[in-house]
Amino acid sequence: PFGHMPNSYYMDPSDSCYEICHRVIRDMTQYGVCVLNNFLGKERGLMVLNEVLDMYRSGIFTAGQLVSNPASTEAQTIRSDLITWIDGKEANCHYIRQLISQVDNIILRANKMANNGRMGDYVINGRTKAMVACYPGSGSHYVKHVDNPNKDGRCITAIYYLNLDWDVKRYGGLLRVFPEGTNQVADIAPIFDRMLFFWSDRRNPHEVQPAYSTRYAITLWYFDTHEREEALRNYKERGQPSSSK
Numbered sequence: 001p002f003g004h005m006p007n008s009y010y011m012d013p014s015d016s017c018y019e020i021c022h023r024v025i026r027d028m029t030q031y032g033v034c035v036l037n038n039f040l041g042k043e044r045g046l047m048v049l050n051e052v053l054d055m056y057r058s059g060i061f062t063a064g065q066l067v068s069n070p071a072s073t074e075a076q077t078i079r080s081d082l083i084t085w086i087d088g089k090e091a092n093c094h095y096i097r098q099l100i101s102q103v104d105n106i107i108l109r110a111n112k113m114a115n116n117g118r119m120g121d122y123v124i125n126g127r128t129k130a131m132v133a134c135y136p137g138s139g140s141h142y143v144k145h146v147d148n149p150n151k152d153g154r155c156i157t158a159i160y161y162l163n164l165d166w167d168v169k170r171y172g173g174l175l176r177v178f179p180e181g182t183n184q185v186a187d188i189a190p191i192f193d194r195m196l197f198f199w200s201d202r203r204n205p206h207e208v209q210p211a212y213s214t215r216y217a218i219t220l221w222y223f224d225t226h227e228r229e230e231a232l233r234n235y236k237e238r239g240q241p242s243s244s245k
């Protein structure tokens, strides 16, 4: 129902990296959004899910809570996810680490394959740690926002969803992207083993609609070399907080 937006692509274990990278380049270039289903396959997807559930039960997640006006009584929360940042080398993160290197592979090779090593005119040379997020249900959400509105260096948002049997009609939690320059929206259900890429800047405002069941995702943000250097230079010169992750 995306009309001009991409249809999500069902990966097959036989898909070569070349085919996957080609699709990422095509969809990112044409739509700025790319959806890959069956990304790891059920078995490895479940192993990642189990590691995330164990992490969540261990209590290391902290509130990513930002409230619009902490002083106000009706503090309308901007977002109500719980998060933890990991680099994947921690104990009990073996399968999350494999996921991260799989995504690194695809992004870095797609960036090289794209015409003269650029995808969307970026040269990608690094990323943030992985942010493991849980929207604990009972209406937790994230208001419409842009991940990187002020050139902090992040060019691609990569989100891996872990939610078995997720039914948006019953549990909400839809990711709605509002691509710039069109009144068409991209509605992306946070279904198990789905991989999503989109440009992190103002081209893709998006929101997480209220979730009524626990909703897990792992997000990586990839850096464009030049934009990141520029952001860090500003940070040093003016002491401006550029996204520290």
Ligand SMILES: COc1ccc2cc(-c3cnc(C(=O)NCC(=O)O)c(O)c3)ccc2c1
Pocket (backbone or CB within 6 Å): 064, 081, 083, 133, 142, 147, 159, 174, 175, 190, 206, 207, 208, 217, 244, 245
């Ligand atoms: C400096 O410290 C922090 C700590 C945590 C931060 C988390 C986000 C964030 C941004 N976007 C989304 C999102 O769009 N999720 C879409 C989906 O789950 O489908 C999300 O869940 C979380 C942004 C900045 C942060 C800065």
Ligand SMILES: [Mn+2]
Pocket (backbone or CB within 6 Å): 145, 146, 147, 206
């Ligand atoms: Mn976001």
